[in-house]
Amino acid sequence: MADDDVFENVPDVGEDLARAEQRLTVRVERRTYNKPVTVVEGFDPDAVDVRDIGTQLKKRLGAGGTVKDTSVEVQGDHEDRVRDILTEMGFAVED
Template identity: 60%
Template structure:
């Protein structure tokens, strides 16, 4: 059975190294905005292209931060309820991203 090889690394896709490289090359930003009734919303942006499954990442972030949130597909951002600017960069680094 022939294996599929990554265009980026030249290694087999089943190793998942291409996904790790895609995450490491993205420089994400974290900001907090005030929404309706003064409630804080933490916004994660800076996703370059479709290499990262935003829905899966949002689920992981919501679970690790014990909060609600959503994915804005038009702007390619993740919105999390509450002010998580202090904890979120560390969680994103644990997931393999660079945070500005």
């Protein structure tokens, strides 16, 4: 019994803590032909998987986009919805 780890089934809080410590900004830019693009910046690529977060955002919004080193771009004006989704994921989003 002494060898049993009582914390064995407790989820790792490292990534949750890393998410909460990041300060993300969300804005909408107008690109070619006045098309809106929602840009999320401020990810720490060493703390979270930016590619995975970009995939989740694009899937939940039903939109295309791209992932860069520390940012995610989603086609369309999704500023409010992106803020809500990121907050659900545990990120702090600046106003």
